[in-house]
Amino acid sequence: MNKKVPTRTVTVRNPQGLHARPADLLVRMASSFQSTISIGRDGEMVDCKSILSLLTLGAAQGTVLTISADGSDAEDAIDAITDLFESGFDETNEVSGAESAVDS
């Protein structure tokens, strides 16, 4: 069996990087799929369903990560996770708004 494992790269957009809250969202999203999903950089791939592994990646804003998925719903999984990254985990604006409120 030598099927092709779909792979894609994403960029961490939210200002504070892949911290606890986005990691939590990411794990929940990944866990809703059957496929085995890996994420990482520079060959250091970790289980996308493990929040502790995700946090130890230490992915700051701007980090480019590779996602791969293996399983019946692999393509869907990768699409959904890519969307999550592209939306900046819904916190890009909130966070910068909160920061400026504190500054003033």
Next chain:
Amino acid sequence: MVELQGIPVSPGVAIGPALVLDADGYRISRTLIAADKVDEEYARLLGAVDAVAKRIEANRLETAAVAGDETGDIFAAQLQMLNDPRLHGELRRRITKELHAADYAVNRVLRNYALALRRLENPMLAERAEDVTDIEKQLLQQLGAFTEQPLADLTEPVVLISHNLTPSETANLDRRYVQGFCTEVGGSGGHTAIVAKGLELPAVVGVGTFLDSVPNGTRVIVDGDRGKIIVNPDETTLASYQQRIEQSQTLSAQLAELRDLPAETADGTRIRLSANIEFPHESGSCLERGADGVGLYRTEFLYLASTEEPSEEDHYEAYSQVVNKMNGRPVIIRTLDLGADKMGHRPLAEQEYNPFLGLRSIRLSLRNLDIFRPQLRAILRAATHGDIRVMFPLITTLGELRQAKMLLTVVARDLKEEGIPHRADIPVGMMVEVPAAVVMLEKFVQEVDFLSIGTNDLAQYTLAVDRSNEYVADLYQSSDPAVLRLIQRCVEVADDWGRPLAVCGEMSSIPGRALLLLGLGVRNLSVPPLALSRIKKAIRSVSMDECRQIADRVMTLDSARDVDVFLLDRLGVLVPELIVT
């Protein structure tokens, strides 16, 4: 073998198995289970995970209700961590394959994750280590793994490794078993350091984060002379340290022979060499080492070592014990120096941003007369047993000194009216440890019987360095030329007015610096009991001319570093026996 550098605060070498305490003071020892208990142990873990998950969920709902969903999400992430499939995989593997007890497995696995997170450069992520630690503690608590007081039931020698130790925790260490200690935080002038010296316990502080990398029971060397920590030493290193312990025992034996000889320079100038103590029982070791008296009795330790607030009788008993034991030799009692890093059991001030600039020491005593009054009464009462003198710390203004003296008079009058035996005419002195007091010393000196320079605080306030802050610890040097100029001025003023001046800070217990002080004209030194023999040896090895030459040269130097290098060089020539190799 791993070598770490910290700040040496109490000399000597300790070798032994590590007892690792985290901030909450618990330890998890390496426990294995029987192979047929594996399923039971794993079920125990799952039970604990369930219970903790319920608690975290309750926390989440509660927090979200109060602070909004965003904040509640912190607990959602914790819940996610608790249910992490990798975590569970590893815990299961440790219990079923390596036969680890559940609590030990939890401790090891979660510590590793916390360590990995702390190593990240992103501070926001590094802080998540706190969440991991939080989960670890909750699981351990659920598993019933906490040893309530790991320090109370020691049965074998250990070297204590801890994030931090408070002065009172240090004071309560069981000296029969604790060989030495090492902490991640702390600075050279903190009170923990002073207590360690008082207990003659080799200690290194301010090592930085390293607890996670030292499993319990690992062999550790604490080098309190050079501030080194060596984890898992190799044979060569171990042998050389064992040799050093033997050498220092030989030196101690040689120094002990000086006991009955006076602290007198080679050309016959008599120096008063007294001891700094914190506990009454230390008066014994003062006498054994031939101290001329107690130059500084730090009374706040009476306050810190007990869980109850000391009564007038507690004060009285402690002081009487010391003065009786000292048998006619003078005992200078410093009134309570609480606050900043030495707090008692009840909060005496709200959280302060700059406690060292806050309500501490004499300021705190003058605002809390219910604490101060019993102490002053006890001092005057104990003075009937011998030569007791009282000294007020951290005097900054004349108003404070006058207020304290007034209170002493009032207390004496009360005792007289109550017909309680006491002495009202004891000598009154002040600590010179705030630059303001040095500047105004001509005024102060007329209102006291003696002066004593506290170089620790004087250096801290002159150099604007928090002495318990490891980030700026390198700036904190009593040999800084600015501090030396203040000391020089104190000597001049004290001589002009004919008042005895002592130096009782850490500075006088470092042989090179002690010789410098003699050269500057200081004739009274007070040092921890442990340092008595060494300082006496130094004094007896030099002439006053040699000391004056040291002082003349030092006063031309630009930095603490230059001063110390020069002093070490002179010490090597004048008293080579005292150079630690």
